[in-house]
Amino acid sequence: MSQNKNNSQTNIQLDFISEGKLAQMAPMEKIRMLLDEVRSGKIVVLERGLAPDEEAKLIEMTMTEIIPDEFSGIEIESYPIEQNTSFLRKILGKNTTKTRLTIIGPADQLKTIRKDRDMITAIVTK
């Protein structure tokens, strides 16, 4: 945090969060953490993204925090979720959807240039 402050004139911090770390957190805990990171100007990359309902909740929370000239929202990009076709998972009644890599940042700093099924191109500005 403090290190980030020192470098804030020139650098942008990127945090890469593993699937394991996110799996240990409760949904609201994840969303709070993500919004705090983004509001402090960081770009966050999630190895395995958020569940669809968590994504909806993140959008909702983002809306409550928008302040004119201070925070205009987030840019978030993920690939469409995949259906997990594993026979075993189906038999066991496990979740058959698979969320994928997700990148989240402040709307005024992270811009998506292009996105398709398997490629996201974005630029980060200060």
Add this chain to the structure above:
Amino acid sequence: MVINLFSWIKRLFKKKKKAKIGIYGPPNAGKTTLANRIVRDWSGDAMGPVSHIPHETRRARRREDVIIEANGTTVTLDIIDTPGLATKIDFHGFMACGMEEEEAKRRAKEATEGVIEAVKWLEDLDGVILVMDATEDPFTQVNVTVIGNMEARKLPLVIAANKIDVQTASPARIRGAFPQHPTIPISALEGINTDQLYKEIAKRFG
């Protein structure tokens, strides 16, 4: 009289549970234009104002008991025209549309509340019509989020690839992006191919 009674009884037996259908999509995709057309085609009046300024719809509007008949099926729907989802709202965008700063800020605030309402409705629906502007990139995150939520809850979804009256429209791009869902190319404004959409609605939401 006899015929009326007969059709009434027929309808009584054919009528299934009412389905609550939300209209979603990015700002300006044509959600309200489509909601107006559906409501006008099947119940005779309009739903709400349309505008080229994003976030014109800042409150979800609901029209109950819209009865659609297609393919010999009758479906009764509650149509909810939502403000749609957005992940960012900047009041400068409204100023660029010619608004004064104060009004632009008020609009932006209302727009954020509208998005919250749209998110809340998502939990309370039986199906979604996802309107996409076929002249634009289909992989916007709000589309991915809406589709993800419907898939996770195993609820039906129909994609309306809108604005095919515009030269640069590419419904094929949308179909390629989300091949697991039915995509119907339409023009909500001109009323092109809406019959096809109604057939799909009757099939999926019936």
